[in-house]
Amino acid sequence: QVQLGQADIKCPITECSEHLDETTVLYNLPNDDIIKYKYFLELSRIDSSTKPCPQCKHFTTFRRRGHIPTPAKLENKYKIQCPSCQFVWCFKCHSPWHEGVNCKEYKKGDKLLRHWANEIEHGQRNAQKCPKCKV
Numbered sequence: 001q002v003q004l005g006q007a008d009i010k011c012p013i014t015e016c017s018e019h020l021d022e023t024t025v026l027y028n029l030p031n032d033d034i035i036k037y038k039y040f041l042e043l044s045r046i047d048s049s050t051k052p053c054p055q056c057k058h059f060t061t062f063r064r065r066g067h068i069p070t071p072a073k074l075e076n077k078y079k080i081q082c083p084s085c086q087f088v089w090c091f092k093c094h095s096p097w098h099e100g101v102n103c104k105e106y107k108k109g110d111k112l113l114r115h116w117a118n119e120i121e122h123g124q125r126n127a128q129k130c131p132k133c134k135v
Contacts, residue, residue, distance in 0.1 A: 058084035062091045
C-alpha cells in the first residue's frame with residue numbers, strides 16, 4: 001500500500017477493515033519504504049495550500065496576498081521559488097515555471113512534447129530518456 005502512495009494503511013487480513021496505527025506501520029516497513037511512508041503521511045495531513053516542490057519535495061505553503069494585483073503580478077501569482085533547492089515552479093499546476101504561458105497551455109505543450117519524444121524514441125535505437133524528466 002505504501003508503494004501505491006497510501007498513508008492510511010489497512011490491516012493485511014482480508015476479513016479485517018481496521019487501519020494500522022503509524023507506529024505499527026513504521027515498525028513493519030523495510031528501511032526504503034519508511035521514508036516514502038513518512039512523505040505520504042505528511043502529504044495526507046496538509047491542506048491544498050501546501051505542496052511539495054517538484055524537484056526536492058520540500059513543502060511550500062502558498063499564501064494569497066490581500067491586495068488587488070496588477071495584471072503583471074496576477075500572471076506571476078503562482079510562481080514559487082523553493083527555499084531549499086531554489087527550483088522555480090508553478091504552484092497551481094505543480095510544474096516547472098512557465099513564463100508567459102498559462103497552466104492549460106503549458107500542460108498541453110508538455111503532453112505534445114512527451115508524445116513526440118516517445119515517437120522519436122521508438123524510431124531511434126540509441127535514444128535515451130532524460131534521468132530527471134524521463135522524456
